Amino acid sequence: MMSSLGSTLFKECMRQQLQNPLTNLPRPVRSAELSVNQWVYQTLRQALLSGQIRPGFALTIRGLADVLGVSSMPVREALQRLGCEGAIEVKDNRRVIVPQMTPARLNELFSLRIVLETHAAEGALAYIREEDVRELERLDAEIDRAYKQGDMELGALSNQAFHRYLYQCHPFQVSVPLIERVWLQLAPFVRIAMEKLQRNYRIDRHQEALKAIRHCNAYALRRAIESDIRDGMASIQAVDGLEQYFSEATQVAVKPRLVRG
Amino acid sequence: MMSSLGSTLFKECMRQQLQNPLTNLPRPVRSAELSVNQWVYQTLRQALLSGQIRPGFALTIRGLADVLGVSSMPVREALQRLGCEGAIEVKDNRRVIVPQMTPARLNELFSLRIVLETHAAEGALAYIREEDVRELERLDAEIDRAYKQGDMELGALSNQAFHRYLYQCHPFQVSVPLIERVWLQLAPFVRIAMEKLQRNYRIDRHQEALKAIRHCNAYALRRAIESDIRDGMASIQAVDGLEQYFSEATQVAVKPRLVRG
DNA sequence: GCCTTTTTTTTGTGATCACAATATCCTTTT
DNA sequence: AAAAGGATATTGTGATCACAAAAAAAAGGC
Numbered sequence: 001m002m003s004s005l006g007s008t009l010f011k012e013c014m015r016q017q018l019q020n021p022l023t024n025l026p027r028p029v030r031s032a033e034l035s036v037n038q039w040v041y042q043t044l045r046q047a048l049l050s051g052q053i054r055p056g057f058a059l060t061i062r063g064l065a066d067v068l069g070v071s072s073m074p075v076r077e078a079l080q081r082l083g084c085e086g087a088i089e090v091k092d093n094r095r096v097i098v099p100q101m102t103p104a105r106l107n108e109l110f111s112l113r114i115v116l117e118t119h120a121a122e123g124a125l126a127y128i129r130e131e132d133v134r135e136l137e138r139l140d141a142e143i144d145r146a147y148k149q150g151d152m153e154l155g156a157l158s159n160q161a162f163h164r165y166l167y168q169c170h171p172f173q174v175s176v177p178l179i180e181r182v183w184l185q186l187a188p189f190v191r192i193a194m195e196k197l198q199r200n201y202r203i204d205r206h207q208e209a210l211k212a213i214r215h216c217n218a219y220a221l222r223r224a225i226e227s228d229i230r231d232g233m234a235s236i237q238a239v240d241g242l243e244q245y246f247s248e249a250t251q252v253a254v255k256p257r258l259v260r261g
Numbered sequence: 262m263m264s265s266l267g268s269t270l271f272k273e274c275m276r277q278q279l280q281n282p283l284t285n286l287p288r289p290v291r292s293a294e295l296s297v298n299q300w301v302y303q304t305l306r307q308a309l310l311s312g313q314i315r316p317g318f319a320l321t322i323r324g325l326a327d328v329l330g331v332s333s334m335p336v337r338e339a340l341q342r343l344g345c346e347g348a349i350e351v352k353d354n355r356r357v358i359v360p361q362m363t364p365a366r367l368n369e370l371f372s373l374r375i376v377l378e379t380h381a382a383e384g385a386l387a388y389i390r391e392e393d394v395r396e397l398e399r400l401d402a403e404i405d406r407a408y409k410q411g412d413m414e415l416g417a418l419s420n421q422a423f424h425r426y427l428y429q430c431h432p433f434q435v436s437v438p439l440i441e442r443v444w445l446q447l448a449p450f451v452r453i454a455m456e457k458l459q460r461n462y463r464i465d466r467h468q469e470a471l472k473a474i475r476h477c478n479a480y481a482l483r484r485a486i487e488s489d490i491r492d493g494m495a496s497i498q499a500v501d502g503l504e505q506y507f508s509e510a511t512q513v514a515v516k517p518r519l520v521r522g
Numbered sequence: 523g524c525c526t527t528t529t530t531t532t533t534g535t536g537a538t539c540a541c542a543a544t545a546t547c548c549t550t551t552t
Numbered sequence: 553a554a555a556a557g558g559a560t561a562t563t564g565t566g567a568t569c570a571c572a573a574a575a576a577a578a579a580g581g582c
Contacts, residue, residue, distance in 0.1 A: 036566070060533065071567045076534085080338045081345040086438060095533085095574095104433035111380070112436055119376045123369075172365035174446070175373055177347060178439045185435070297536070321563065332537045337564085356544095356563085 036070050041078040043068065048087050048098070048184055049160065050153040051191020055245075059088065059096045087184040101189040101246055109186050110233045116182065117229065118222040120167035120175045121209070125218050127169045133213060135165060140206040147202045152194060155202070156187065162206060192245055193236045203235075204228055297331050302339040304329065309348050309359070309445055310421065311414040312452020316506075320349065320357045348445040361508045362450040370447050371494040377443065378490065379483040381428035381436045382470070386479050388430045394474060396426060401467045408463045413455060416463070417448065423467060453506055454497045464496075465489055 034042075044064070047053055061079065065072045083090045089099040139162040146155035160183060167176050205228035212220035236242070295303075305325075308314050322340065326333045344351045350360040400423040407416035421444060428437050466489035473481035497503070 035564095062533065072534090073566050073568095077338060077341045080341045084342040084345055086435075102433070105435060108384075108433050108435045111384070112439070115376055115380045116439075119372070123372070172363070172369050174347075174366060174369045174443075178373070178377075178442065181439065182435075296534090323563070333564090334536050334538095 035074075037074040037077050040064075040068055040070060040074045041081055044078055044082060045087065045184070046157075048082070049187050050156050051187050051194075052153065053098050053188060054192060055098050055100050055188045057098045059098070082184075085181050085184055087181075098188050099185065103246060106186075106189065106236075109182055110229060112182050113179070113186070113229050114226050116175055116179050117163065117167070118225050120170070120173070120179060121221050121225045122218050123175075124167050124170040124173070125213065125216065125221055127171060128166075128213055129169075132165070132169050133210065136162060136206075136210060136213075139165060140204075140210070143202075143204070143206070152191065156191065156194075159204070166209070189245065190232075190236060193239050193242060196239045196241070197235060203231055205231065296335075298335040298338050301325075301329060301331060301335045302342055305339055305343060306348065306445070307418075309343070310448050311417050312448050312455075313414065314359050314449060315453060316359050316361050316449045318359045320359070343445075346442050346445055348442075359449050360446065362506070363508050367447075367450065367497075370443055371490060373443050374440070374447070374490050375487050377436055377440050378424065378428070379486050381431070381434070381440060382482050382486045383479050384436075385428050385431040385434070386474065386477065386482055388432060389427075389474055390430075393426070393430050394471065397423060397467075397471060397474075400426060401465075401471070404463075404465070404467070413452065417452065417455075420465070427470070450506065451493075451497060454500050454503060457500045457502070458496060464492055466492065 053059075059079070061072050061075050064079075065075045068075070079088065079096060082088045083096070086099070088096050090096050139158060143155060143158045143162060146152075146158050160180075164176060164180070167173060167179065205224045209221055209224035209228065212218075212224050314320075320340070322333050322336050325340075326336045329336070340349065340351075340357060343349045344357070347360070349357050351357050400419060404416060404419045404423060407413075407419055421441075425437060425441070428434060428440065466485045470482055470485035470489065473479075473485050
């Protein structure tokens with residue numbers, strides 16, 4: 001009796017904890033010119049990019065449609081897109097989860113970031129204008145402010161905005177979508193690692209990058225971007241007890257049911 | 262009356278010509294364990310990768326569903342996926358076309374290939390075993406055979422298979438999906454450029470790559486892959502009258518209006 | 523009590539429908 | 553005869569439904 005009740009309570013607690021990230025999702029206002037499909041996609045994408053959905057969390061079409069107040073159709077299409085971007089993993093038993101992380105995959109993803117982003121930065125350099133530098137400085141200040149205030153979501157998103165803005169200065173850019181794909185795969189894990197990082201300040205090499213941009217020094221810019229990414233990777237890997245957040249640790253958190261009336 | 266009939270005939274002819282690539286599509290047999298969605302996706306993807314659908318060609322959901330003999334639902338989801346892979350372009354006026362090419366984009370895409378594939382090859386090198394080398398040699402022979410027989414589709418697909426197999430030797434590979442995304446964007450244009458290439462033989466650096474692999478020489482392997490890609494790019498750019506296949510040339514096949522009320 | 527089997531529920535999939543927006547065709551007007 | 557306007561057809565979008573597979577829950581046996 002007692003153990004049964006305890007188990008029920010535990011499961012209920014788990015369910016609550018796991019449901020939270022979806023019910024608390026920030027919903028961007030759906031403007032008229034945005035289709036429901038796009039809105040659902042962007043909502044989920046932003047939630048993943050800011051690390052609000054934990055790895056191993058299971059998503060269901062009906063559950064999401066219910067929470068977001070739309071029919072299943074837009075959710076299906078949004079999940080298709082996220083799935084082919086690697087943001088979510090479609091398992092063979094037709095269940096969709098946020099992918100687990102392994103040390104090897106983490107390594108590979110960071111290596112890819114370095115390769116892609118140094119290339120994108122170098123390609124953009126020739127097109128960066130004075131006003132772009134000012135915008136980058138503004139974004140850099142925003143990052144610092146967010147992390148000083150302990151707002152991890154805003155910090156992560158602003159940091160991505162800084163990098164994205166830099167790379168998109170190249171007018172014929174084709175690598176940003178690939179870079180964002182890598183971010184999408186990293187974000188959920190990086191987020192839970194950052195939470196365990198006690199320090200609420202953050203070091204980045206954005207000033208170094210800006211200096212390289214002002215001097216039009218491609219090599220220095222590449223180095224700054226690479227160092228920026230390596231620093232981030234190092235601070236993630238320095239987290240105490242990181243190993244418990246890899247693959248096996250989260251498998252208890254995999255929970256199929258979302259809710260039903 | 263006469264002009265009306267003439268116009269109708271002309272349009273019918275145009276329509277036929279434009280529909281052809283779809284009706285002649287090779288349809289892989291749909292095995293039981295493959296969902297209709299996946300089957301449609303792979304069918305379209307393969308058609309794009311082997312360059313059977315020309316840039317500027319407009320795709321419609323109902324049209325594809327009709328040709329493939331399925332309902333519109335699987336087609337919609339497949340188009341969503343292809344769209345987010347950059348294989349097709351979803352225009353603001355809700356029409357879907359195979360993207361046009363511009364010289365700048367072509368350049369960027371080839372640069373990305375070099376960056377991504379040299380990285381992937383180097384990462385894979387340590388994991389390549391004797392049997393993998395044999396498989397690569399087999400694929401290389403298949404490429405030669407296909408091009409000798411003038412089978413461009415098989416040649417393109419086998420060439421991709423060679424590269425893919427090499428990169429996938431790395432067990433924790435995450436870059437192959439990105440590489441394939443770039444291929445998807447290049448393939449339709451490369452195909453029409455290759456058709457204009459009078460020579461029906463092809464030079465590649467695969468033997469050079471295999472030699473580097475046997476010597477476990479990472480630098481040489483990178484150089485071989487880079488040369489292989491650069492050679493391909495050069496032979497594309499050497500095509501006479503290539504400029505007519507960029508953007509504007511195909512605009513008759515594209516719907517004129519871009520803006521929306 | 524614990525494990526296996528059966529029943530119930532949930533979920534993904536594919537089809538169909540209604541609707542609004544857009545494009546195409548046809549008529550009318552100048 | 554050419555341009556403008558309206559009528560018709562086509563298209564994308566989102567909702568709903570039926571069905572089969574799979575998971576969760578319940579019942580039964582050891």
